[in-house]
Amino acid sequence: MSQEKTIRTTTDVDSLRSEIRDKSVRVIDVRREDDYKQSHIPTAVNLPLANLLSDDSPERVLKLVNSMGISDDTSVVVYDDTFGALASRVAWTLEYLGHSDVSLLETTFSKWKSLGLENDNKTPEVQTTNHSIHLKPEILATSNYLETSKDKPSVILIDNRERLNFLEQHIPGAISLPYRTLATSDKILRPKEDMKRLLDNRGITGNAEIITYCGSVGTLSGLAYYALKSVGLPNVKLYVRSFKEWKNLQKPTEKQQDANYWDLSAE
Template sequence: MENFLVDIPWVLQHRGDPGLRLVDLRRPADYLGGHIPGAVNIPIGEVLHITGQVAHVPPAERFAATLGARGISNDTHVVAYDDRYGTYACRFLYTLDLYGHTRMSMLGVNFDRYQGEGHPLETGTPAVPRSTYTPRTQADRLATKADVLDRLKDPGTRLVDTRSPQEFMMGHIPGAASLPWMSLIAPDRLYRSPEELRALLREKGVTPDREVICYCNMGMTSSHTYWALRQAGYPRVRMYPESYTEWGMDPTTPKE
């Protein structure tokens, strides 16, 4: 996961590079009010497929159309940012990863910091040529309810619940470790260092020799944790997008 997190000087230096596309995941009104020059806007709602209470990943064709309309093709280096401690950017990058994208990074600080430091801003929407995107689904990035049920008693899999301790106490998937996503954030950055992340994960019995499945309520904070695990060098990480919203509503699934 080299160069996954990039800092503000890196963005300022590379924002005009050919083949690089900055993606702003904030609300459209906030984006139009001022964004990093050259960035395109993809509101988080376009990255989710919500049915009832449950958020799924968007169908491949729909996601490909979203990317194509922003001039993103399979070889674009995508650099995402948001003002929600990375939760929106991480879910977008997770979806890119699921659909086989390889060149991606995330601004390692909240957009508020970029703005607060007085760096250049642009209003309006840049004109970008449409492109074609071909999704190549990597099914081993995703866990379904059936996958989780299959692995409940598998010692080779560790489930990680990224919700708050209060939510965990009110009900969780049996055997899951509680690892609130906020515990992975550093005071001035969106993530602690990979060494600190590995130590925190080990404390919870989350070791790289096991497959890890992370979940929350809607697959947002668990996407943040997904990228923490990837940065920490964990080789087999899945995310359960439908998460505890789906699990908790199903009267047939076991709860603890």
């Protein structure tokens, strides 16, 4: 059971509800503070993504984790209202710190509410904890790392921005897998078999080293990180500073030439 728990990437609605009842889970709501204060899933603590991003150094993250009452063996479930992208970025950060038992709620808060499930506006009492640090550099890609490894045949670089943005400009060698592709209309990630087939078709399989990136802070590509993990791909890294940093560093980019694809889009 516990082994199964450590590899789950999403937590379904019913499981989370029973874990909340059992008080065996720490739920993190990553929406803005105002939204959180209005209503949230019972017992959830609030960690707005912007707050995390203002300084996501391991030392700071450790403080945040401790203040949310998360111990090394606490089961953590993260949710947002942004199709799982913001939650993914927070979950990934915890994972990077060395907290492995973290997963995403399978759906968004809006959907949770629309199903008529419990919510309240109480801020829970939290006992500060003392989490350890065991950084996992194997899930992080830096620009330097990416530059030296992206041309290796065993590395697959995935751009999770929308297709038009990809056509316009991307990191050379990247393939396009827009973040919308990963979800269904009511779940933040496709069912496993569905996801697996989609990725198989694209040649995203086996023991390849896979690096995901998106536009700026690793949210969309964070979701992709969990999409890839959900089908059991063993070696996935997030280029967390993504295309914004890549461009700022004036590293080479590529574009689809000789076509006015933007004019095909409706405003």
